[in-house]
Amino acid sequence: LTGMKVVPGRRLSEFLPYLEPAWLDVLTQVYQTGEPLRAENYTAELDQWFTYHYARIGGAGSPLIATVFNDITERKRREQHQEFLLRFSDALRLETTADAVANKAIELLFHHLQVDRCYISEVFEQEGYSTVGPECLQPGALPMTGVYRLSDYPETMQQLMTEPMVVHDSEADPGFSDSEKAMLALVPQRALLVAPLRRGQNQVIWALVVAMSTPRKWTDAERLLLEDLAERTWAAIERARGEEALQKSEQKFRTVFESIDEGFTLIELVRNKEGKVVDFIYREANEAFYLFTGLQNFMGKRGTELMPNLDASIFEMMQSVADSGEPYRREDYVSDLNRWFDAHYTAVSKPGGNYLVAVFKEITERKQREQHQAFLLQFSDALRAEPNADAVADRSLRLLSGELALDRCYVNIYHLEELRAEISHQVGNEKAPPLPNNIDLSNFPDAFRVTFDDTLVMNDVANDERLTQTEKQNIAALGIGAVVVATLRRGESHPLWAIVAVSAAARHWTPGEIKLIEEVTERTWVAIERAKAAEALRQSEIRFRNLVENHAQAVWEADAAGNLVIDSPSWCAYTGQTKEQSIGRRLAVVHPDDRRRVEEHWQKAVATKQNINLDYRVQTPEGYRWTNERAT
Numbered sequence: 111l112t113g114m115k116v117v118p119g120r121r122l123s124e125f126l127p128y129l130e131p132a133w134l135d136v137l138t139q140v141y142q143t144g145e146p147l148r149a150e151n152y153t154a155e156l157d158q159w160f161t162y163h164y165a166r167i168g169g170a171g172s173p174l175i176a177t178v179f180n181d182i183t184e185r186k187r188r189e190q191h192q193e194f195l196l197r198f199s200d201a202l203r204l205e206t207t208a209d210a211v212a213n214k215a216i217e218l219l220f221h222h223l224q225v226d227r228c229y230i231s232e233v234f235e236q237e238g239y240s241t242v243g244p245e246c247l248q249p250g251a252l253p254m255t256g257v258y259r260l261s262d263y264p265e266t267m268q269q270l271m272t273e274p275m276v277v278h279d280s281e282a283d284p285g286f287s288d289s290e291k292a293m294l295a296l297v298p299q300r301a302l303l304v305a306p307l308r309r310g311q312n313q314v315i316w317a318l319v320v321a322m323s324t325p326r327k328w329t330d331a332e333r334l335l336l337e338d339l340a341e342r343t344w345a346a347i348e349r350a351r352g353e354e355a356l357q358k359s360e361q362k363f364r365t366v367f368e369s370i371d372e373g374f375t376l377i378e379l380v381r382n383k384e385g386k387v388v389d390f391i392y393r394e395a396n397e398a399f400y401l402f403t404g405l406q407n408f409m410g411k412r413g414t415e416l417m418p419n420l421d422a423s424i425f426e427m428m429q430s431v432a433d434s435g436e437p438y439r440r441e442d443y444v445s446d447l448n449r450w451f452d453a454h455y456t457a458v459s460k461p462g463g464n465y466l467v468a469v470f471k472e473i474t475e476r477k478q479r480e481q482h483q484a485f486l487l488q489f490s491d492a493l494r495a496e497p498n499a500d501a502v503a504d505r506s507l508r509l510l511s512g513e514l515a516l517d518r519c520y521v522n523i524y525h526l527e528e529l530r531a532e533i534s535h536q537v538g539n540e541k542a543p544p545l546p547n548n549i550d551l552s553n554f555p556d557a558f559r560v561t562f563d564d565t566l567v568m569n570d571v572a573n574d575e576r577l578t579q580t581e582k583q584n585i586a587a588l589g590i591g592a593v594v595v596a597t598l599r600r601g602e603s604h605p606l607w608a609i610v611a612v613s614a615a616a617r618h619w620t621p622g623e624i625k626l627i628e629e630v631t632e633r634t635w636v637a638i639e640r641a642k643a644a645e646a647l648r649q650s651e652i653r654f655r656n657l658v659e660n661h662a663q664a665v666w667e668a669d670a671a672g673n674l675v676i677d678s679p680s681w682c683a684y685t686g687q688t689k690e691q692s693i694g695r696r697l698a699v700v701h702p703d704d705r706r707r708v709e710e711h712w713q714k715a716v717a718t719k720q721n722i723n724l725d726y727r728v729q730t731p732e733g734y735r736w737t738n739e740r741a742t
Contacts (some may be wrong), residue, residue, distance in 0.1 A: 111181045112156060126155045140164040140175055148371050150182065159186040163372075189480065191335050194222050196483050198339065199490055202346040203636075211350045213244045215343040219320065220246040223332060227251060227299070227321040230343075233314045235260065251323070252297055263290055275304035276333055279325035301326035303333060305340035316344055349494070356647055372471045373399040379432055379464040380412065387429040389414050390466075402472040403447060417446035428455065428466060435461045441473065450477040478622040485513050486629060493637040502641050503535040506634040510611065511537055514623055518542035518589070518612040521634075524551075524605045541614035542589040553584045557595075561605045566595035567624055570616035592617035594624055596631040607635060668741075672696055672712040686731040701727035701734050708739075715741065 114125045122129065130153060140147050146165040152158070162179035166172055198218055205211045212230055220228040229245035243255040266275070266286070277283050278301055280294045294300075301322040306314045318340040374396040380389035390413045400406070408416055424442065431438050437456045444451065453470035457463060489509050496502045503521055511519045518538030522531050531549040538544065551558045556577050560566045568574050569592050571585050585593075592613040600606045609631040664685075666678035673694040674681065682692055685699045700708050704726040715722045722741040727734040 111160075111179070112158070126153065128155055129153060136164060137175060140166055141173065144170060150186075152186075158183045187331055189476075191331065192480060192483050194218075194335075195338065195342075196487055199342060199487060202342070203490070205346075205350065207354055208347045208350040209244070211346045212343070213246075215318075215339065215346070216244055216246045219318070219336075219339060223320055223335075225320040226323045227254070227297075227319075229254060229319050229321075231317045231319055233260070233316065235313055235315075248323075254297060262293065266290060274306065274333060274337060275302060276328050277302040277304075278327050282325075297321075298323050300324050301328065303328050303336055305333075305336040307340060307344050316340075318343060353644070356644070356651070371398060372469050373402040375399050375468050375470075376458070377413075377428075377466050377468060379428060379466065381464070387425045387432070389425070390428065393465075402451070402470065403449070405447075417444060419445050431455045431466060432457050432459070432464065433462055441477075443477075448474075450474045475620075475622055478620065482513075482622060482626045482629075485509075485626070486633070489630065490633060490637075493633070496637075496641065498645055499638045499641040500535070502637045503634065504537070506630060506637070507535060507537045507609070510609070510627065510630050514611060514626070516611050517614040518545070520545060520610050520612075522549075522595070522608040522610050524607065526604070538612070542612050545588060549588075554581055556581055557585065561595055561597045561608065562599075565597065565624060565628060566593070567619055568593050569618050572616070589614055591615040592619065594619055594627050596624075596628040598631060598635055609634060666692075666696075668696060670716050672709065684730060685728060699729040701729070703727075712741075 112125075117125075130151075132151060133153065136147060136149065136151075139145075144166050146163065148161070148163040150159065150161045153160070159182045160179045161182050162177055165176050167174040167176050198215070201214055201218060202211050205214050216228040216230060219225075227245065227247045229242050229247075231240050231242050233240045238260050240258050240260060241256070242258065245253060245255050247253065264287075277285075280286055280300055280302060281291060286294070294302075299321040301324065303320045304317050305319075306317040309315045318336060320336065374394075375392060376394040377390040378393050379387050380391060382388050392408050392411060392413070395409070405416055413420055421442070427438055427440065430436070435457050437454060439452070439454045441450065441452050443449075450473045451470045452473045453468050456467050456469075457465070458467050459465040489506070492505055492509060493502050496505050507519045507521070510516065516538070518536065518541075520536030520538075521534045523534050524531055529551045531551055533545050533547055533549065536545060557566060557568075560576075571577070571582055571591055571593065574582070577585070590612050592615065594611040595608050596611075597605045597608040609627065611627050664678065664680045664683070666674055666681040667676050669675050674692050674696050675694075677689045678692065681687070682689060685692070687695075687699065691698075697705050697709065708724065708726050711722055711724050714720070722739060724739050725736055726739065728737040
């Protein structure tokens, strides 16, 4: 687990001379108090996470401390990466421009991976060059932002066409030519991790890069994370570019908008005539066992008697441990208890015996957190794909209902001046009947009062002491046995909008479930408001474009040289030109005697940023006609 050899009799400082003081502080605490202690901690020297349990051996003053520990580095990194992905996606969604998205992405990645340099490179293969930027780098490092010829890096481009680039030490990497090594040394970039995106089979268009000025052994987890982030960043940049293009299009026309905390149990295996393990009996357990499992009066009883839906693979694993003598660790979900456990099984009899010890802890909250984080990532991605606000609301409710197995879920819009709640969207099953479109809030005064300041949580409506009998009956009439109302407010004590999660029967809502409903409510509101704004922007552009194109006068748009740059139906109707003839050839229909004067006025207006008000002759289907031009 640690890589340390020949340990007995040697000081810890011989192996880890720079060990963090927190480790020794914990040992001192156990030595002085005699109280056992369990925790998780990280040591930079080994670059590992450990979970450990310290217990003093002997009475006061004894210097002997027993340590039970395990390497949890992989799990911690997985959790950290999962948490980082969630923060990363949330942060990018808040940025409104492509440049802001790119800058935020490399800033977050730079700090998360603790690298010397992080940048984005965009590749223009046909033109033969690539750009570097934006870039995030350590203080004092030479910036790389700029334009580079692809011909200077032939080996690099060849590799990126087929796979990501993982370089632990460029100077020792045979894949680089001497000229490439020399160019990398100028910055320097000794270790590189590059996640490219391609168009088609081999055309590299974009890459996300992290680099170190010294050699670094990149892990597979870091490579996979970078590839995931490259795709997310590209998608976010493209989305922002699309939104920017939409806004710019609109702006062309108008400006808008116990001693240990693990459970312990000794179990006796039950075998059939063939020696196969088919059950087990609880023989001993500590206090934490009761706390983690919630089981009562279990001593001497069979596991299947208490948990009839136990997975058969558990018995197979127990038999393997008992027969081989090899310990085994696994995580299991026990449906009868609705809990997750991380358990370590050890045989305490000779191989082929029937006694095992299980040391375990409940990890339900962590598992739910991991599941909820994964769900929120998928949830946000799913909402972004919906075309309008109604579709966003419906998708949100269906996803949340599926994740939490709800009987009904709906959006509640408060109309305080009318003491009315409008049910704008809802999904559910036959256990909880559909709600009416409007609900009279005066029928639920106590429950409604809670929503002014907090999330309303009811595990059992029929026995909730906060409610009057009349209010219980009114809520039960809606088919609600348990409910969570996550409310968004405008200012203090002003409920505005809520998502309501309903169970037809009584249900204990866990803190993780409540938090998930609150986060979904907030994300759904933001997604709906964004969808409404985008739709309003599109409709506004359509209305104004129709107004311009159907105007009685000729309306057109030209560049600084005075040439038409977009199709103008009204200009073509006035001059008789086709769309193809009009683009770039405005002066072609101006009377030859007026062209010089028209061009001089145009150039002066461009130089001084003044308006134009000029009369000149324009060729029309009826011949040359005097025309008044006003331009800005």
